[in-house]
Amino acid sequence: MPEGHSIHRLARQFTDVFGGQRVRVSSPQGRFTAGAALLDGREVVGASAHGKQLFVHFGPDGAHHLRVHLGLYGAFDFGGDEHFAGASSIGAPRRIGEREVAGCTPDDGEPAYAGPPPPVGAVRMRMVSDHGWADLRGASACEVLSTEEMRAVRAKLGPDPLAADALVPGAAGRADPEDAAPSSSAGEFARRLGATRTMIGTVLMDQARVAGVGNIYRAEALFRGGIDPWLSANRLAPEQVDALWCDLVALLRAGVRDGRIVTTDEADRPDPASAIWPEQAHYVYQRAGQRCRRCPQTVAVTEVSGRKLYWCPGCQG
DNA sequence: TCTGGATGTCAAC
DNA sequence: TTGACCTCCAGAC
Numbered sequence: 001m002p003e004g005h006s007i008h009r010l011a012r013q014f015t016d017v018f019g020g021q022r023v024r025v026s027s028p029q030g031r032f033t034a035g036a037a038l039l040d041g042r043e044v045v046g047a048s049a050h051g052k053q054l055f056v057h058f059g060p061d062g063a064h065h066l067r068v069h070l071g072l073y074g075a076f077d078f079g080g081d082e083h084f085a086g087a088s089s090i091g092a093p094r095r096i097g098e099r100e101v102a103g104c105t106p107d108d109g110e111p112a113y114a115g116p117p118p119p120v121g122a123v124r125m126r127m128v129s130d131h132g133w134a135d136l137r138g139a140s141a142c143e144v145l146s147t148e149e150m151r152a153v154r155a156k157l158g159p160d161p162l163a164a165d166a167l168v169p170g171a172a173g174r175a176d177p178e179d180a181a182p183s184s185s186a187g188e189f190a191r192r193l194g195a196t197r198t199m200i201g202t203v204l205m206d207q208a209r210v211a212g213v214g215n216i217y218r219a220e221a222l223f224r225g226g227i228d229p230w231l232s233a234n235r236l237a238p239e240q241v242d243a244l245w246c247d248l249v250a251l252l253r254a255g256v257r258d259g260r261i262v263t264t265d266e267a268d269r270p271d272p273a274s275a276i277w278p279e280q281a282h283y284v285y286q287r288a289g290q291r292c293r294r295c296p297q298t299v300a301v302t303e304v305s306g307r308k309l310y311w312c313p314g315c316q317g
Numbered sequence: 318t319c320t321g322g323a324t325g326t327c328a329a330c
Numbered sequence: 331t332t333g334a335c336c337t338c339c340a341g342a343c
Contacts, residue, residue: 071326
């Protein structure tokens with residue numbers, strides 16, 4: 001699934017292209033018919049993300065919120081006129097690599113926008129404005145919530161490294177020791193890690209402890225921190241927790257900026273001149289059996305809770 | 318044409 | 331811990 005960075009990009013895209021507009025909402029597949037009827041004809045106020053959860057907020061009373069979780073297979077496709085700048089597809093990779101599919105503009109020779117094409121495949125939800133459209137396929141969740149219900153969903157989630165306050169100075173005792181102001185995000189991360197003996201490799205995938213991290217960021221952040229995935233979360237040193245949080249913030253922010261997950265530092269890419277995607281983008285993820293980029297060891301893989309965990313026994317021992 | 322796999326989550330056992 | 335959910339694509343046959 002797209003990890004947290006993709007959902008934040010989606011929220012931005014929804015706000016940019018649907019914000020302030022009255023939209024038509026339908027469910028060509030038929031599995032979201034009742035929800036679509038609740039939203040059809042309403043104005044999109046904006047969109048937000050918390051971890052891997054996308055919320056699209058509707059007016060005029062602000063009491064209707066569309067919640068979408070893409071799950072493992074979900075993806076959005078966008079299309080429209082010049083107001084629809086940005087990615088035209090965000091979500092599951094569909095075997096085309098993690099990178100999103102860039103949108104076309106009229107300058108590319110595309111015909112002028114004349115409404116959405118007939119739905120292809122299982123389109124769970126279609127949203128259409130005067131300028132373009134969005135199709136949702138394969139999501140694990142697509143529902144309409146009241147404000148209270150939305151707050152309840154968010155309350156169950158851990159801190160998001162992409163939250164606005166993620167790097168408040170002094171938040172985790174790092175940036176400025178003189179600043180004792182508690183951080184609602186970094187401090188919460190440290191508190192939730194310190195409260196469990198569960199292995200850190202499992203904790204990072206638990207959305208109630210940290211929201212937005214998935215299998216790639218889990219493996220890559222632990223490698224970059226030199227952290228043994230089997231170490232109990234509450235055994236991590238405070239400076240390790242602090243560094244891990246800061247690295248997650250940096251990695252996910254880069255993912256939002258670039259629209260893809262690249263975790264390797266330039267010095268660790270054997271051929272910096274070549275395109276780094278996909279061969280050089282990761283340290284350990286999907287590199288089982290290959291030599292570590294930083295030591296002579298071979299990258300290992302083990303199944304943990306049904307998901308593949310990649311790590312380097314040399315760097316993370 | 319069939320099968321396996323994928324950046325996820327939840328309920329049942 | 332396991333299986334269901336659910337969609338698409340690449341590779342095997």
